Amino acid sequence: GHGASAGHFRVDGSGDDGASCWPRGGGRSDSHAAGWLDDGLDGYDEDYPLDPGMEEALVSSKLDAIHTEYNQLLTSQLDGQRRYFEGLLSTAQGEKDGLLSAAAAAAQQAAVIAGAVQDARDARQSLKEAHRNIDGKLAAMAAMQEEREFLVSLNETLLANQKSYKFKMKEVEDATEVKLRERDAKVRELEEQVRDLMIFLDAQSKIEAATAEGEEMEG
Numbered sequence: 001g002h003g004a005s006a007g008h009f010r011v012d013g014s015g016d017d018g019a020s021c022w023p024r025g026g027g028r029s030d031s032h033a034a035g036w037l038d039d040g041l042d043g044y045d046e047d048y049p050l051d052p053g054m055e056e057a058l059v060s061s062k063l064d065a066i067h068t069e070y071n072q073l074l075t076s077q078l079d080g081q082r083r084y085f086e087g088l089l090s091t092a093q094g095e096k097d098g099l100l101s102a103a104a105a106a107a108q109q110a111a112v113i114a115g116a117v118q119d120a121r122d123a124r125q126s127l128k129e130a131h132r133n134i135d136g137k138l139a140a141m142a143a144m145q146e147e148r149e150f151l152v153s154l155n156e157t158l159l160a161n162q163k164s165y166k167f168k169m170k171e172v173e174d175a176t177e178v179k180l181r182e183r184d185a186k187v188r189e190l191e192e193q194v195r196d197l198m199i200f201l202d203a204q205s206k207i208e209a210a211t212a213e214g215e216e217m218e219g
Contacts, residue, residue: 069130080119087112
């Protein structure tokens, strides 16, 4: 009957018309839906590499936001699948109990499929919007990373300049110290010369005074 065949199909929003069905087995809805959603993310890590050196708080905040958006999309897709299969089971049960005619069952099944197709289209649109949001966030993170690298480079340049400045200051200080020692030595030498000159002048003055006094006594 309709119920026996309907349980082997699911809806996907990746076709040209926004939806298509393909065979599936039981017990794989959660993991398969998660894989279907994750297929849209192939290449993002390669296109937008993250620097492991970026501040942990910033990366954690951005990735948590992305993770939340995809969890919401996954939940929406699983809810759509649940409604789809519940509708098919309800239709099959109605046929079995003789409560629905074949035409009514077909109409109800078509309505269920149409609803699932719309759910898939909505999920596909949400996925596109999520991709755009991720692109924007990754672009912002790349800009911040570029600014961070610039600041790191600037800091390295400043440190190098500071080191060069300290080296030059040390050279100036050493040269100044040498000049001060030379000046002090010259000052001491001049002081000694002045002292010797004063002693000489004092002695000469005494000799002249003694000579004059002797001449007076002789006269």
